[in-house]
Amino acid sequence: MRTVERILDELKDMINSRKYSPLRSKLELLEPVDVAWLLGQLEPEERSPVFRLLPKEMAAEVFSELEADEQEQLIESFGDRELEFVLSGLYSDDATDLIEEMPANVVKRILKHTDPQKRAVINQLLKYPKDSAGSMMTTEFMDLKANMTVAQAFDRIRKVGLERETVYTCYVTDANRKLEGVITVLEMLMADGEDTVGELMNRNVIFFHTLDDQEQVARAFDKYGFLAFPIADGEGRLVGIVTVDDAMEVIEEENTEDIEKMAAILPTEKPYLKTGVFETFRSRIPWLLILMISATFTGRIIAGFEEALAAQAVLISFIPMLMDTAGNTGSQASVTIIRSLSLQELRFKDLFRVVWKEIRVAVLCGIALSVANFLKILLVDNLIFQAHVSVAVAAVVCVTLCLTVAVAKLVGCSLPMLAKKCKFDPAVMASPFITTIVDAIALLIYFAVALAVLKI
Amino acid sequence: MRTVERILDELKDMINSRKYSPLRSKLELLEPVDVAWLLGQLEPEERSPVFRLLPKEMAAEVFSELEADEQEQLIESFGDRELEFVLSGLYSDDATDLIEEMPANVVKRILKHTDPQKRAVINQLLKYPKDSAGSMMTTEFMDLKANMTVAQAFDRIRKVGLERETVYTCYVTDANRKLEGVITVLEMLMADGEDTVGELMNRNVIFFHTLDDQEQVARAFDKYGFLAFPIADGEGRLVGIVTVDDAMEVIEEENTEDIEKMAAILPTEKPYLKTGVFETFRSRIPWLLILMISATFTGRIIAGFEEALAAQAVLISFIPMLMDTAGNTGSQASVTIIRSLSLQELRFKDLFRVVWKEIRVAVLCGIALSVANFLKILLVDNLIFQAHVSVAVAAVVCVTLCLTVAVAKLVGCSLPMLAKKCKFDPAVMASPFITTIVDAIALLIYFAVALAVLKI
Numbered sequence: 001m002r003t004v005e006r007i008l009d010e011l012k013d014m015i016n017s018r019k020y021s022p023l024r025s026k027l028e029l030l031e032p033v034d035v036a037w038l039l040g041q042l043e044p045e046e047r048s049p050v051f052r053l054l055p056k057e058m059a060a061e062v063f064s065e066l067e068a069d070e071q072e073q074l075i076e077s078f079g080d081r082e083l084e085f086v087l088s089g090l091y092s093d094d095a096t097d098l099i100e101e102m103p104a105n106v107v108k109r110i111l112k113h114t115d116p117q118k119r120a121v122i123n124q125l126l127k128y129p130k131d132s133a134g135s136m137m138t139t140e141f142m143d144l145k146a147n148m149t150v151a152q153a154f155d156r157i158r159k160v161g162l163e164r165e166t167v168y169t170c171y172v173t174d175a176n177r178k179l180e181g182v183i184t185v186l187e188m189l190m191a192d193g194e195d196t197v198g199e200l201m202n203r204n205v206i207f208f209h210t211l212d213d214q215e216q217v218a219r220a221f222d223k224y225g226f227l228a229f230p231i232a233d234g235e236g237r238l239v240g241i242v243t244v245d246d247a248m249e250v251i252e253e254e255n256t257e258d259i260e261k262m263a264a265i266l267p268t269e270k271p272y273l274k275t276g277v278f279e280t281f282r283s284r285i286p287w288l289l290i291l292m293i294s295a296t297f298t299g300r301i302i303a304g305f306e307e308a309l310a311a312q313a314v315l316i317s318f319i320p321m322l323m324d325t326a327g328n329t330g331s332q333a334s335v336t337i338i339r340s341l342s343l344q345e346l347r348f349k350d351l352f353r354v355v356w357k358e359i360r361v362a363v364l365c366g367i368a369l370s371v372a373n374f375l376k377i378l379l380v381d382n383l384i385f386q387a388h389v390s391v392a393v394a395a396v397v398c399v400t401l402c403l404t405v406a407v408a409k410l411v412g413c414s415l416p417m418l419a420k421k422c423k424f425d426p427a428v429m430a431s432p433f434i435t436t437i438v439d440a441i442a443l444l445i446y447f448a449v450a451l452a453v454l455k456i
Numbered sequence: 457m458r459t460v461e462r463i464l465d466e467l468k469d470m471i472n473s474r475k476y477s478p479l480r481s482k483l484e485l486l487e488p489v490d491v492a493w494l495l496g497q498l499e500p501e502e503r504s505p506v507f508r509l510l511p512k513e514m515a516a517e518v519f520s521e522l523e524a525d526e527q528e529q530l531i532e533s534f535g536d537r538e539l540e541f542v543l544s545g546l547y548s549d550d551a552t553d554l555i556e557e558m559p560a561n562v563v564k565r566i567l568k569h570t571d572p573q574k575r576a577v578i579n580q581l582l583k584y585p586k587d588s589a590g591s592m593m594t595t596e597f598m599d600l601k602a603n604m605t606v607a608q609a610f611d612r613i614r615k616v617g618l619e620r621e622t623v624y625t626c627y628v629t630d631a632n633r634k635l636e637g638v639i640t641v642l643e644m645l646m647a648d649g650e651d652t653v654g655e656l657m658n659r660n661v662i663f664f665h666t667l668d669d670q671e672q673v674a675r676a677f678d679k680y681g682f683l684a685f686p687i688a689d690g691e692g693r694l695v696g697i698v699t700v701d702d703a704m705e706v707i708e709e710e711n712t713e714d715i716e717k718m719a720a721i722l723p724t725e726k727p728y729l730k731t732g733v734f735e736t737f738r739s740r741i742p743w744l745l746i747l748m749i750s751a752t753f754t755g756r757i758i759a760g761f762e763e764a765l766a767a768q769a770v771l772i773s774f775i776p777m778l779m780d781t782a783g784n785t786g787s788q789a790s791v792t793i794i795r796s797l798s799l800q801e802l803r804f805k806d807l808f809r810v811v812w813k814e815i816r817v818a819v820l821c822g823i824a825l826s827v828a829n830f831l832k833i834l835l836v837d838n839l840i841f842q843a844h845v846s847v848a849v850a851a852v853v854c855v856t857l858c859l860t861v862a863v864a865k866l867v868g869c870s871l872p873m874l875a876k877k878c879k880f881d882p883a884v885m886a887s888p889f890i891t892t893i894v895d896a897i898a899l900l901i902y903f904a905v906a907l908a909v910l911k912i
Binding site for chain 1: 485486487489610613614617618623624641642645646660662677678679680681683700701703704705707708711712714715716718719720721727728729733734736737740741743744745747748749751752754755756758759762765766769770772773774775776777779780781783784785787788791792793795796799801802806809810813816817820821824825828829832836837841843888891892895899
């Protein structure tokens, strides 16, 4: 797919030598999202003239694919009529997204040059909570009436189809816009022209409400393989649709968010290179501070056992290994559980199954790690490094390993599920948070076992 | 969406009281993927009778949505004619997936009861490497000829459309099956019945090769918003299509894989509750062992400075905080970079931009953390806990924090990019691997600064 990048050099040449006619011909053949990418690679002052070259049918779609700062810059360069033309070509969800990204003075100008009907739709869409189905949907769906014949339905599709987000799934509504059924273009193609839509439609419509979570809607696409889902308001009236391409975007956003939370970052919702230094700093420092402060309590535990460590200084050298292993073990369990909760493969009622499984895995891991560690102490530390680690100390370390692994996996698998039950985001219960807890537990176990066995 | 679970109880009652006719009526109204879920909740011996109740048009699709163990159990219960019927209804990609999951004796039986044409297609699909476009695609695409009129095209769609994975995007091929163009049903609906396909079609087809990576294909759906992409062989002949629902599955799988790798787990490719205890153990222990062994080298560093620590025992208590902060800082950077590489927002050539940005973020984080830590030592440790930490020691800790944060972010952001450049999977360069490295570096910095400042 590097053709687009090769074309970029060609296009830059054409722009520099003002070969606008061949430039337009080349752009015409590209997909809107590729044209948008190319515009983004140009200098700001080059963008407007190139944008104006685009065929009219393509302009609005290319505009909707640009980054927010590029859109803002173009709007500033547009005359009023140009702005009206581009805005009239945007689907309502893209127009709403645009308004959400623009500064206030630009929004004023946009709304002034949007026709009243569309303005009302946009205002309605803006009211929906962030991350809800309502904020994701668009209002340009293909609607039919049950008493239409298939032939009449196709006539309607021909008449308005180009202004619809998708025509292949059609929604049948009654006079009050209540959703009665759903029918696909394939079903209508296979039928007779005189059959009615009402006879053919599927009355068991799977739909969502405007206030449903966008992730729930997006995952339904993964589950059912549909092209679109209808969105209804509280009274069962069809108000919009969500299409599968929107769902893919949401899934990627939600995955990025989860991954960032699991690494103790506050989600930024922007590509890496588009976030400034201060913005990145602000997304990372809160958890770093919190975790640093909580890690100092782990330090207090060590300070409390300073005499024991002075008596058997060799104990100190095993602290990093024990803490690291506790952290890795805990986060293996927590990350797995968080991901499964996210994919809706697990529910809170599975808690006991999960805990029972993790205990058994922990026993196996604990045994494997202890044996490996014991051998390592005997063969590597003592023989190669001449560390003279006594068997008693080796036993203390290995017993601690076993117990720590068990506790770490227990904590790691149950905290995310408890978080979900208490309506917190399980992804926050991930690696850094759990690492801090299991680090402290690992040290407490270590010193307890050491005091008991070594009598120090 | 809990209706399906409520229905489950109803259905179980109907099964127990042998009310098969109302049971069939209820199942008929559900989507195949929901029927498959319900079958999965039943006892194995209940599944076959319920499956046999299903309307014939639905049976194959429901079968394709079952889990592999459920499919195997049903196949064992099928007579030969039943098996032939279900297999004949499967799309070639679902049939290929089935064969990949079944044990050898079942595969033999399946191939014996598949018609020769389909068998040849399946054998071809099986040859494609795992995770390639060829392994994802299906062969049931809607193909047209350029000299067809729109009316003839619709006749063809009516004739074969039900056996096509999708009809809404049609591919125009020549006599040698070379891909000439693409046309959508909407474009044909808007045209005149006498226009030819060749006049209307788009000759600039975006396509992929059979050996392209499946993740690349999946992300193209996210970028272009298409319903399907054509897949061509080395000679430009159309051999299959990949549809957007397959892409969503691939994206979720790739995301799960990345998340697991970042937590030092070997990917299992199965839902959590479907992996046994030994399987889970085997996916977690390799990295735990490797990281434990490498953490012991960190322990050797501490052992090397045992006298210094004995002289200033208070230094020991800051070790957990320094190591944890180093690890958290490093994995914030690495996770962000790995995710951006995954979403193709970054390339290796952005390395210097990334490093320059991370250095500046690191300076800000280092200052913030050092100041917070210094205040914490003065106010909390000394005043509340009476720890008597000298200003010199506090300075050592804070300077170490600053340097460690800088190094951790540098290591965290550059290792994944270098890994990608060397064609390794950047996700492996994540949290646990980087944590081990930055832990060791943090300790080395700590002792170097301590020895220099405290003259011990």
